[in-house]
Amino acid sequence: MTLTINDLKSKKQYADKSFSVIVLLGGTTILVILAVIAYTITNRSTDAFRIAGFKFFTGQKFVPNGTPPALGILKYIFGTALTSLIAIVLAVPISLGLALYTTQVAPQWLKKPLVALTDLVAVVPSVVFGLWGIIYLAPKITTLYKHISDLCDGVPVLGSIFGKVGSGRSFMTAGLILAVMITPIITSIAREVIETCPQTDRDGALALGATRWEMITGAVMPHSIGGIVGAIMLGLGRAMGETIAVALVIGSSAAITSNLFSSGDSLPAVIALQWGEANATAKSALIAMGLTLFVMTLVVNFAATAIVTRSTKRMQGAA
Amino acid sequence: MTSVMDQTSSPAPVPSNELLEDLVGVSGRRRTKNAVMTGLMFASVAIIAIVLGFVLVTVISKGWGIVHTKFPHWFTDDIPPTARRVGPGMKAAIVGTIVTTLTATVIAVPLGIAGAVYLNEYGKRNVFARLLRFLTGVMAGVPSIVMGLFIYVFWVLPRHQEGLTGLAGAFALACLMLPIVVRATEEMLKLVPQNLRDASYALGATRSRTTLTVVIPKASAGIISGCLLAVARASGETAPLIFTVSVGASAVHKTNWNVFSGPNTALSLQIYANAKETLASAQDRGWGAALTLIALAFLFTLVARVMSARLSKKTQ
Structure with a gap:
């Protein structure tokens, strides 16, 4: 042929x-x-929404096998919000410190090991943090919690935030573990953003007699703040969706309270923990919780992606 | 992903520390503030290093015992059927993790590379490519538990009990890996110089041939290391597997090499199941499984790092 x-x-x-x-x-x-x-997921959630209506989001009782079934997830939404908030409050300063130290302070030879250290934290699976949290950390940290609780006893606001200590499995422990888990995400994005800050800007600040910290606040931060906010929001999205580590250390007893040392529950943790025993109605409700979580993280991630994209575009223009 | 990029970008010159600290004429207050802030930055490094060290030391010291007593039974025996029974055996979970992760890789990597090739070589800056790039970011942020629920509803539910297989778990893991692979591959394709493509076109090669024989081989080390990081991430996931591979986290004790039929288990599921137990015998197996899983994840990461280091040396 x-x-x-x-x-x-x-x-x-x-x-x-x-x-x-x-x-x-x-x-x-x-x-x-x-x-x-x-x-x-929306399709499978309709049963739960039909039974509970809008009370799904405002109801505080979740008894899917009762007659009639009560499907209210407000306590779990609260738990998700509170643990993520604790995680963000703890992780942001540490991540920024880590990113700034790596890019601005550390000598050249130390930079790669520091990047590797951050990446190593990201490699540890969440279930391992959970195992460590429930067997090792929770029993030991109660003494620290008790000290803080005793110190704050009687003080108006602090007394209700750092209140009675339970088993150590609490909002606070979940928040601590989450903080460790989201630190590498925030750090690595913040580091990338900070590294795009033009050398001339930094040299200029130093030439004007600024100390290193003044150079960071005057030249590096204004340049990078948009990207850093985006990085924090991506970390928040991750914290909200984290399941297993939280399921193990949060204590699984739904409550709306200002006491960080009380045990609680969060959306993903409930889905994972109740899945095994769930009947058809309960499964629909748990999937509807998944949908709620999906929408919550979607909103946060949409915003974060938009912020990061916009600020990188502006920075590329500036460089 | 990020580390790959860091290593390929050239480091900016840094003013030496001595120069900064010896600044004369700086008021005491400003100097103190600078010192305090530098100290705090160092403290955050120390905190993370200490926490990571604590976790690793605990896992190694508590897990090593069960892994090495009666070696190699940890790797060759099935999991004891009751939590009470003391002793090793984690083969079922090790096999489960390997086969589900491997299947997920086989699904996600070709799709992800194809997607990245579309974004960087074909779509570039057009509206559809920009939309896909945005959606990749969105998908990367979808919680892993939602991926598990999705595969449960989409794949397991219509098949009832027969739907609970390693394959279903692999689908969920593949959904998690896909955006990571796309992003990592696109970053690597971006680094391939345009003049290589131009040279290939000038020789009469088509776009597909240029992509397959010039662009992808040039970026291959970076692509492989990005994929390995995605594999490391997927191998540690628990939440998506709860709904997809077996009825409960501790339901399966026997080894199942077949991804396509029969329920399966995984190291992460065993850690989860044993962490909830109060018996020391079960907790021991949990620590052992954690040590095995971390070793596996670190191995993938290490290989990825070595490959990306070799790549950056070659391109410099």
Whole structure:
């Protein structure tokens, strides 16, 4: 069989065309998967929404096998919000310190080990942090909690925040573990953003007689603040969705309280812990909780991605 | 992902510390503030190092015992059927983790690389590519438990008990890996110089041939290291597996090499199940499984690091 030049050309074009279709399909899977996630999960949640109505979000009782079933998840939303808040409050200063130390202070030889240290924290699986938290940390940290609680006893606001200590499995312990887990995410994005700060800006600040800290607050931070806010929000999204570590250390007793040392429950933790014994109604309610969580993280991540994209664009313009 | 990028970008010159500290004419207050803030920055490094050290030392010291007593039974025996029974055996979970993660990799990596090739070589700055890039970020932020629920509803539910397989777990893990692979691969493709593509076009190569024989091979080390980081991340996931591979976290004790049929288990599931137990015999197995899982994840990360280091040396 002989091939003419034209045959070869059309064959080549055919191969070229089909390759472009394949890669386009590869890219489109992301769009398709996200759409299917949204559709299937919403579809399965309708039972729960039909039973509970809007009370799903405002009700405080969750007894899916009762007659009639009570499906209120407010306590779990509270738990998710509170643990994520504790995690953010603790993780942000540490992450910023880590990112600034790595980029601005550390000598050249120390930079790579510091980056590796941060990445190493990210490699430890969340369930290992959970195991460590429940067996090792929770029993030991109660003494510290008791000290803080005794110190704050009687003080107006602090007394109710750092109140009675239970088993050590609490909002606070969950927040602590979450803080460790989101630190590498915030740190690595903050580091990248900070590194885009032009050397000339920093040299300029130093030439004007600024100390290193003044150089950081005067030149580096104004340049990077948008990206850092985005990084923090990505960390928040991760903290809200973290399941296993929280499920193990939060103590699993739903409560709305200002006491950080009390045990509570969060959306993902409830889904994981109650899944095994769940009947059909309960499964629908748990999937509806998943949907709530999905929407919450979606909002946070949309905002974060928009902020990071906008600020990187502006920085590229400036550089 | 980030570390790969850090190592490929050239380091900026830093003013030496001595120069900064010897500044004359700086008032005491400003000098103190600078010193205090530098101290706090160092303290945050110390805190993270201490916490990581604590976790690792605990896991190693508590896990080593069960892994090495009666070696190699930890790796060759099935998991004891009751929590009360003392002693090793974690083969079922080790096999489960390996087969589900491997299957997830086989699904996610080709799709992710194809997607990244579309974004960087075909779509570039057009509206659809920009949308996909945005959605990749969104997908990376979807909680892993939601991925598990999704696969449960989409795949397991229509198949009832038969749906609970390693394959279902692999689907959920693949969903988690996909955005990571896309992002890492796109970053690596971006680093391939345009003149290599131009040279290939000038020789008469088509776009597909250029991509397959010039662009991807050039970026391959970086792509592989990005994929390995995604694998390391997926191998430690627990939440997506709860709904997809077996009825409960501790339901399966026997080794199942077949991803396509029969329930399975994983190291992460065993850690989760044993962490909830109060018996020392079960907790010991939990620590052992944690040590095995961390070792596995670190191994992947280490290989990824070595590969990216070799890549940056080659391109410099």
